[in-house]
Every structure is written in C-alpha cells, then in structure tokens.
Amino acid sequence: MVMNHRKKLVTLAAAVMLTSSMPAAAFAESVDKPAVSAVSGDAAAPNVSAVAPVDVKVSKEKAESLARQLVSIPKDYTLQGASLSTDTLASGKRSVWGMDFVYKVNGKSKGSIYVRLNADSGQxxxxxxxxxxxxxxxxxxLKVExxxxxxxxxxxxxxxxxxxKDQVKYNPEYGAQSLPPLTGEVRHTLRFDRMVGDIPYVDNYIELDVDSEGHVLRYSLQWDDTIKFPKVDVKLTADEAKTKLIEQAKPELRYIIPYNVQGPRNPVLxxxxxxxxxxxxxGKEVQSSYVNSDQVSETPLSDKSLGDAPAASNITEDQAKKAVLAAFTLPANAEFSSSSYSENTDESSGVASANWRLDWELKNGKESIGSASATVDSRTGVVSSFYFYEYNNKSTNTKPALSYDQAEAKAIEAMKKQLPWVADELYIVKRDKSQYNPDKVQNIDSYYFNFVHKVNGAITDYDNVNITIDANTGVVRSYDASINPYxxxxxxxxxxxxxxxxxKWMTYYRTELTYYLTQNYVYQGQPIPVEKYKVMLAAGEIQPSDVESNADAQLIYRLVPRQLDESIFMDAVSGDWRNRETGDKTQLEKPKATDIDGHWAQRQLELMVAYKALDVKDGKVRPNEIVTRGELIKMLVLAMNSGRSPIMYESADSATSASFNDVGKQSQYYVYIESALQQNLIDxxxxxxxxxxxxxxxxxxELIVRALGYNSLANYDELFNINFKDAAKFENKGQAAIVVGLKIMTLSNGSFLPDKQVSRAEASVAFFRFLQTRAELQEAPLRN
Known part of the structure; x- marks a missing residue:
C-alpha cells in the first residue's frame, strides 16, 4: 500500500510537470491540437514585487503573462524571482527578463521552470x-525516437x-552521437542553425531538448539580429578550402596519460x-581575438643536461630549510614561523610523495607585513614551490629597474639552477612584450614566465613550470615546478x-563554410587594433565604456570535429585512434551490428554494443550465442556504474597481482572482474x-540479486511465494523468486529453468530491466 502511495506521488508530480507546464506543441500525442490541463497544488505566495520600477517596453507583469502563455505554465507554478539584464549584441544591446517559476508540494520544491524573454519584443x-x-x-x-x-x-x-522558424535549417549531426542513457530520462538534443542565404551561421541557432515522451524540456534561441553579413562574390570551393586547411595544419607531438587506463599509467605519445x-x-588562417599570441621557443634552455636528477634521500626539516635558502633569496625581515610534514599517494599515478611545508612571516618590528612559503620534496631535497608576498608593497617607480629581457634572463638562470637535469628539455614561452611596455603599462612590479617540458621534442601535457621575477630587485618572487617522474x-x-x-585528422574533422564575427574597436573616432585595445585596457588608459565596439561577419571555412560519444586521441606511433580515458583502441564510426535488425531484443542489444559491453565481430553481435562469464560481469559493472568503466589506479611499478589466476591485467575483463570482487558481487x-x-x-x-543488495534476504526462502514447477531442482529459490517477482527475469511455462544457459540477447534484456528496477527501488521515501 505504501509502495502504491509513493508511485501515485511521483505520478502526480510528473503530471504537473509534463502535462500542465509544457507548451501545447510539446506533446507527441497532440502535436497539431493544443492540449493544456490544470493540476491543483499548494501554491506558494510570490516573493517578487508587484510592480517592477524599470523602463522597458515589456513590463514585468506582461513578461510573466507572456511566459505563462508561451510555455503553458500552470497557476500552481508561482513566480519565485524576476530579473532584468542586458545582452551585448554585435551592434547594440537588448534588455532581457529572466523569470523563475516553482512548483511546491508541502513547502518542498518539486519542479521549476526558467524563462528568458526579450524585454522589448516579448520574444x-x-x-x-x-x-x-x-x-x-x-x-x-522509446515512445518518441x-x-x-x-x-x-x-x-x-x-x-x-x-x-x-523559416530562417533555420536542421543540423542532423548535432547531438546524434550521444550515448543513450542507462539511467534517468532520455533526451534528444536537436539544433537548428541560422541560415544566411544558403550558408549556415553556426554561432546563431535554436536548440531544444525533447524527451522520449515527446515533451520539450529545454529551448534556447541564440540569435543576434544586429549582425550585418557581407556579400562575398568570390570564394574558395570546398575542395580548394580543404587543400588550404591541409597546407596550414600543424600537428603537434604530445605525451598524454589516459586517466583510466587498465594497468600502470604511462605516458603515451x-x-x-x-x-x-x-x-x-x-585562404589565409583566421586568428581569433582570443587566441594566445605567445610562442614556445624553438630551442631549450641548454643543449645538454646540466646535472643528474637528485638521488633519493630522507631529509630533515633543517635540511629542507637550508635547501630553500640556498635556492632562493628571502627578504631580510623574514622570520621562520612553522613547518609541517605530509605523505601522500597519488591515486592517478600510484606514486607516493612526501613533502615539507615551510612558512616564514615578514615582520616590521612586531607588525606582520607579509609571508613566505616553500614546499620541499623530502625524498629528494628538491624545492617544488616557493613564494613571498609583502602587503601593500606597491612600487612608486614609474619604470621598473629591470627590462623584460633582463628579467627573462634571470628566469632562465633560475631554472637552470633549480632543474639542471631537465634544462635541455625546458622551453621558455615567449610572450608578447607589449603587455610589459613601461611606456604604456604603469606599476610593473613583476614579470611572469612559464616553461614547456618536452621529451624527445614532444610536449608533456601534465608537467608545469613557472616563475615570477621581481621587476625591481630581480629576485624570484614565486616559483612552481611539477615534473612528473615518468x-x-x-x-x-x-x-x-x-x-x-x-x-588522419581530416577524417575526424569536416570542412564547413560559415560566418565568423571579428570584433572592431573605435577610440576617439579612430579604429584601433584589438592588440592595442588590450594593452590600453591592461594599462588602465581606457575603460571598456570609453571604446565603441562592433563586429563584422567574415565568411570562413572551418574544421568541425565529429560528434562522438568518447574523447579520443591519435596514437603517434601506430596512427590508431584511442580512447582518451582508457587508452584502448577505438574508431570514429560506431560499430553497427547487421544481425539484430528486427530482433526481439534489438534495442537492448544496441545499448550493450554502444557501451561496448558486447563486442561486434565482422559486423555481427551474435545475439543468440551464449553469453560468457566475462561478458556478463562487464555488463553488470557497467550497468551499476551508469555505463562508465571502473577506475583502477596502478603505478608503473605496482606489485599488486591479479585476484584470479586466469584473469591477468592484460585481460579485457580485468578491471570489471576486479571491481565486481571489490563490491562483493563475486567470490x-x-x-x-x-x-x-x-x-x-x-x-x-545470483549476480543480479547481489547487485541489488538482496542476497541476504534471498536466503529466507519462506518469505517468498515460490510456485515454480521446477523449484525442487535447485537451491537458490529465494534469488530466483526475487528476480522473477521484480520482472527482471521471467518464467517459461511456470518453470525457472536454472540450468538453461543465457544468450547474449537474454542477458542484455535482463540487465536493462535490472537498471529500471534499481531506479524504482531507489526512489526517495515518502517521508524524509
């Protein structure tokens, strides 16, 4: 009885949301015939003012009325809040109302609707x-595909x-590759691109989410009517553009680390x-105004290593303090104040570390005027970070004592001293010096530099080295270095x-003709380049309000990545595509099974294939083949983890052995079987x-019941009404009764058939039903 009451509560809330609050056109059953029904509820009093003291064409009251009309918001949803803001357009601004509506039951929020309207037109x-x-x-x-x-x-x-509506074109690729969810509601994300003639302007679009019941749950109009699009009489053909893109492409070697790789985590090129x-x-490359103009030096700090990496040791606090003082210059008024020691094992790499944290206080008599801090690796004596800061220490000099080039030389010198064993692998990032021009920028008190770590010419994405040099004294004000010991x-x-x-990359990207907005700036009636605008803004010479800005639309060809279910990278050695998470070999095209069309379990099999719980060989998923123990465990673990692979961290020198003698670390099922063992799903x-x-x-x-957490309950056979014809033929009657009672598995002519082997199709259906049943069993309690 309680269970039925709970389901009625959920049904009532769903009815309020998905029947009363959706626009008429959102219903799959009544697309051509509007249908709105009111559902009563406990309405909370609005907490917004009755009259909004703002001067726009659409008042707050009119905006609320329009919102309720356009998206059929029922009276049970009360206006919780309203705000008026301004959107900046290419050539102008617009006022926008934002409104929050809430639905409450017994004072608790059960649903909400958010609406934004143009405060001038009501759109x-x-x-x-x-x-x-x-x-x-x-x-x-799905009811609605x-x-x-x-x-x-x-x-x-x-x-x-x-x-x-007539100015847009449906984009069939956007959202089409999303993995279907294993839990929660299914949403179709759809996009309609703005068309300028026959050319899409993809930064303006209409995007919607429609659920599998046919309800529109989200809508967004990204549109700027102030853009002026140029007429281009002569342009490259698509083939010519592709040739130009290939000519200007600059692939780069990088070491990366898949973050959920099976086995030890090692850098991959x-x-x-x-x-x-x-x-x-x-055909010339278009530079975005947001692109970083800094360039990595072509040569390292030195042509060879300047020393050996520090040997392993265990240093004391006093030794750590001496290492800091030998490496960096502390102000004369620095007094040592505290220290702490910590040990940690990085889950991502399995590497154990131990560090000293040392702190100093900068004093002026008894007054504290600043602080300093350093971190020292207690196993090597290497200082990994250092900084000092003085409160209100603003230089009164109009120009710094050191030029940018002089500060850069000191930064390079410091890096050679601190990291000599990788000096031939560190490359300084050359910055745009205009941001440090003393004639334009006031109060330059420090210069910031960072370095890229390259191994055999390939950038290591996970290493970080940077330093700040005092512009007047030349001392190091901050330093941070993270060189992983791979x-x-x-x-x-x-x-x-x-x-x-x-x-290879051009099979991942497609070439698209579209428009791109370039920002223009006008100061005191004269156009200024974006670089000059940024420098003047950074120097405080101008404020954004002093400059008029507008945007020009430029016709471009651009590379557009595929919409994939996974993040990928290209293996530089083999040229294969690999999964960025696991490092496993993958492909751009989803595997499609040719032997399940019309099969009674087609959709569930497609789900298992999409999540790679079942493999596809030669285009076949083999639905009637008997499922293996490894495949079944993989299905179960993926199902319990919402389709994600379990994470198992191991260091390169990990001595941890596999739990089973016939499932080694190289097995495709290793992480799933180990995860199942950790969760007590198997013995x-x-x-x-x-x-x-x-x-x-x-x-x-048995696996399903253990995953549901009911295995102990299953031991009490007397609790269940077991009327299987073949109940006397097997022991685990309680487990069979649970899966049958929950409709995860079914009987055949009244018999459970415990010894009957399970096909891949039957396993796919059972585990999908397991997901649905688990969601029902995890409903919130009626009283909380």
Missing part, C-alpha cells in the same frame, strides 16, 4: 523545465519562434591537431609523419574465474 529566448523525479528511467523502445522529436521541435518553433579556420576568399624512451620512437597525421572461490565459461540462469539471478 521567448530561453526556456527550461526541471522535475524532481529521482526515479526517472528510460524505457525502450529522434525523427519524431524533430517533428515535435518544428511544431514547437511554430508556436514560440515563428519569425525565426600522441599527435594533436586542433581545429582552425581560414578566410573563405583568401619513464620515457631514451630515443624518440618512430612515429607516423606529420603529413600522415594530417590526413574468490578457488582462485579461478573462468571468464570464457558459459552462464546459466541460476548464476545470472
């Missing part, structure tokens, strides 16, 4: 709906954005190539050529797991 700009429904779960097959969601979206636009754009008429090959491995990498037994062994229904029932 709906944004809309989003949220329902507090923790038991939401996907049900397959993506193609039907597209029709619903068009109908919705006819209601709320009729002026823009990759080829990176970011997306960029070219002018559609000239092992690299002594000589550079043989990699594919840059040309081969570019060809160690005799030390063998038999990952290729076949699975029967009794074993699958």
């Amino acid at each position: 709906l700009l944004d809309y989003s709906a949220y329902l507090d429904n923790p038991s939401a779960k996907p049900t397959y097959p 993506r193609d039907k969601a597209q029709q619903i979206a068009y109908s919705f636009l006819s209601t709320v954005a009729a002026t823009y 990759s080829y990176d190539m970011g997306a960029f754009a070219i002018d559609a008429a000239t 092992k690299y090959p002594e000589t550079a491995p043989k990699v594919i050529t840059p040309a081969q990498a570019i060809v 160690i037994g005799d030390g063998s797991f038999n990952p290729d062994g076949k699975v029967d229904r009794e074993e699958m029932a």
Whole structure:
C-alpha cells in the first residue's frame, strides 16, 4: 500500500510537470491540437514585487503573462524571482527578463521552470523545465525516437519562434552521437542553425531538448539580429578550402596519460591537431581575438643536461630549510614561523610523495607585513614551490629597474639552477612584450614566465613550470615546478609523419563554410587594433565604456570535429585512434551490428554494443550465442556504474597481482572482474574465474540479486511465494523468486529453468530491466 502511495506521488508530480507546464506543441500525442490541463497544488505566495520600477517596453507583469502563455505554465507554478539584464549584441544591446517559476508540494520544491524573454519584443529566448523525479528511467523502445522529436521541435518553433522558424535549417549531426542513457530520462538534443542565404551561421541557432515522451524540456534561441553579413562574390570551393586547411595544419607531438587506463599509467605519445579556420576568399588562417599570441621557443634552455636528477634521500626539516635558502633569496625581515610534514599517494599515478611545508612571516618590528612559503620534496631535497608576498608593497617607480629581457634572463638562470637535469628539455614561452611596455603599462612590479617540458621534442601535457621575477630587485618572487617522474624512451620512437597525421585528422574533422564575427574597436573616432585595445585596457588608459565596439561577419571555412560519444586521441606511433580515458583502441564510426535488425531484443542489444559491453565481430553481435562469464560481469559493472568503466589506479611499478589466476591485467575483463570482487558481487572461490565459461540462469539471478543488495534476504526462502514447477531442482529459490517477482527475469511455462544457459540477447534484456528496477527501488521515501 505504501509502495502504491509513493508511485501515485511521483505520478502526480510528473503530471504537473509534463502535462500542465509544457507548451501545447510539446506533446507527441497532440502535436497539431493544443492540449493544456490544470493540476491543483499548494501554491506558494510570490516573493517578487508587484510592480517592477524599470523602463522597458515589456513590463514585468506582461513578461510573466507572456511566459505563462508561451510555455503553458500552470497557476500552481508561482513566480519565485524576476530579473532584468542586458545582452551585448554585435551592434547594440537588448534588455532581457529572466523569470523563475516553482512548483511546491508541502513547502518542498518539486519542479521549476526558467524563462528568458526579450524585454522589448516579448520574444521567448530561453526556456527550461526541471522535475524532481529521482526515479526517472528510460524505457525502450522509446515512445518518441529522434525523427519524431524533430517533428515535435518544428511544431514547437511554430508556436514560440515563428519569425525565426523559416530562417533555420536542421543540423542532423548535432547531438546524434550521444550515448543513450542507462539511467534517468532520455533526451534528444536537436539544433537548428541560422541560415544566411544558403550558408549556415553556426554561432546563431535554436536548440531544444525533447524527451522520449515527446515533451520539450529545454529551448534556447541564440540569435543576434544586429549582425550585418557581407556579400562575398568570390570564394574558395570546398575542395580548394580543404587543400588550404591541409597546407596550414600543424600537428603537434604530445605525451598524454589516459586517466583510466587498465594497468600502470604511462605516458603515451600522441599527435594533436586542433581545429582552425581560414578566410573563405583568401585562404589565409583566421586568428581569433582570443587566441594566445605567445610562442614556445624553438630551442631549450641548454643543449645538454646540466646535472643528474637528485638521488633519493630522507631529509630533515633543517635540511629542507637550508635547501630553500640556498635556492632562493628571502627578504631580510623574514622570520621562520612553522613547518609541517605530509605523505601522500597519488591515486592517478600510484606514486607516493612526501613533502615539507615551510612558512616564514615578514615582520616590521612586531607588525606582520607579509609571508613566505616553500614546499620541499623530502625524498629528494628538491624545492617544488616557493613564494613571498609583502602587503601593500606597491612600487612608486614609474619604470621598473629591470627590462623584460633582463628579467627573462634571470628566469632562465633560475631554472637552470633549480632543474639542471631537465634544462635541455625546458622551453621558455615567449610572450608578447607589449603587455610589459613601461611606456604604456604603469606599476610593473613583476614579470611572469612559464616553461614547456618536452621529451624527445614532444610536449608533456601534465608537467608545469613557472616563475615570477621581481621587476625591481630581480629576485624570484614565486616559483612552481611539477615534473612528473615518468619513464620515457631514451630515443624518440618512430612515429607516423606529420603529413600522415594530417590526413588522419581530416577524417575526424569536416570542412564547413560559415560566418565568423571579428570584433572592431573605435577610440576617439579612430579604429584601433584589438592588440592595442588590450594593452590600453591592461594599462588602465581606457575603460571598456570609453571604446565603441562592433563586429563584422567574415565568411570562413572551418574544421568541425565529429560528434562522438568518447574523447579520443591519435596514437603517434601506430596512427590508431584511442580512447582518451582508457587508452584502448577505438574508431570514429560506431560499430553497427547487421544481425539484430528486427530482433526481439534489438534495442537492448544496441545499448550493450554502444557501451561496448558486447563486442561486434565482422559486423555481427551474435545475439543468440551464449553469453560468457566475462561478458556478463562487464555488463553488470557497467550497468551499476551508469555505463562508465571502473577506475583502477596502478603505478608503473605496482606489485599488486591479479585476484584470479586466469584473469591477468592484460585481460579485457580485468578491471570489471576486479571491481565486481571489490563490491562483493563475486567470490574468490578457488582462485579461478573462468571468464570464457558459459552462464546459466541460476548464476545470472545470483549476480543480479547481489547487485541489488538482496542476497541476504534471498536466503529466507519462506518469505517468498515460490510456485515454480521446477523449484525442487535447485537451491537458490529465494534469488530466483526475487528476480522473477521484480520482472527482471521471467518464467517459461511456470518453470525457472536454472540450468538453461543465457544468450547474449537474454542477458542484455535482463540487465536493462535490472537498471529500471534499481531506479524504482531507489526512489526517495515518502517521508524524509
């Protein structure tokens, strides 16, 4: 009875949200016929003022009325808050109302709707709906698939954005590659790009989320009517543009570390190539105003190593203090104040570290006027960080005593002293010196420098080295160095050529013709370059309000990445695509099974394939083949982890052995079986797991019940109404009763058939039902 009451509560909340608050066009069942029904509830009193003292064409009261009308907000949703803000456009501004509506039951928020409206025209700009429904779960097959969601979206636009509906074009790629969720509601994300003639302007668009029931849960109109688009009479063809993009592409070697790799985490050499754009008429690269103009030096700090890496040792506090004083200059008024020692094992690398933290106080008599701090590796004596700071120590000099070049020389000298063993692998980042021009910038008190660590010419993404030099004294004011102790090959491995990498990357990117906005600045009636604007702004010579700005639309060809379910990188040695998380070999195209069309478990099998719980060989998933123990455990662990692989950190020299003698660390099932063992889903037994062994229904029932946390309960057979015809033939009757009672597994002519082996299709369906049942069992209690 309590369970039914709880379900009624959830149903009521869902009805309020998904029937009363959705626009008429949001219903899959009534796309052409508006339908709105009111549901009563406990309405809270609005906490916003009755009259808003603002001067816009659309008053707050009118904006609320429009919002309720456009997205059919029922009376049960009260206006919780309203705000008026300004959006900056390419050539002007617009006023915008933002409104929060809430629905409460017994004083608790159960749903909310947020709406943004143009305060001058009343146009709906944004809309989003949220329902507090923790038991939401996907049900397959979906009532509304993506193609039907597209029709619903068009109908919705006819209601709320009729002026823009005919100026957009559906983008079939956007959102199409998203993995279907294993828990929670299913949402189709759809985008409609703004069209200027036959050319898309992809920074203006309409985006919507439509759920699998056909309700529009989110809408966003990103549009700027003040943009003026140029007419381009002559432009490159798509093939010519692709040739220009290939010519200007600059692939770069980088060492990266997959963050959830199976086994020890070691650097992997990759080829990176970011997306960029070219002018559609000239073919020249287009530089964004946000692109960092700093360049990495072509030569390292030295042509060879200047010393050996420090040997392992255990240093005392006094030794750590001496190391800091030998490395850096502390102010004469610095008094040592405290120290602390800590040890830590980095989960991501498995590397253990131990450090001394030392602190000083800067004093003027009894008054504290600043502080200093340093961190020292207690196992090597290397100072990894240092800084000192004096309160209110603003230089009165109009110009610094040191020039930028002099400060750079001191920074390089300090790095050679602190990190001699990697001096031939550190490259200084050359900055735009104009930001330190003493004729333009006042009160330059320090210069900041950072260095890139390269091994065999490849950047190490995870290392960080930077330093700050006092502009008047030349001493180091701050220093931070993180050089990870990974092992690299002594000589550079043989990699594919840059040309081969570019060809490979061009299968990841597609070439798109679109418009790009370039910002223009006008000061005292004269145009100024963006670089000068930034320098004047940094120097305090001007304020943003002193400068008029507008934007020009430029026709460009740009590289657009594929919409993928996973983050990838290119292996520089093999040229293979690999998963950025696990390091496993992957592919740009999703594997598609050719042998499950029309199968009774097609959708569940597709889910298992999408999450790589089942493999596809030669285009076949083999649905009627008996599932193996390894495959079943992988399904279970992925299901319990919302489709994500378990994380298992191991250092390169980890001595941890595999728990089972027949599932080594190189096995594709290793992390899943180890995770299942840690969660007590399986037992160690005799030390063998038999990952290729076949699975029967009794074993699958036991796994599911243990995953639900009901295994102890299953031991009490007398609690269950067990009327299986074959109940006398097996022991685990309680487990079978639970999975059958929860409709995760079914009977066959009244029999459970415990010894019957389970097919891949049957396992896929059972684990999807397990997900749905677990969501129901985890509903919030009626009273909390």
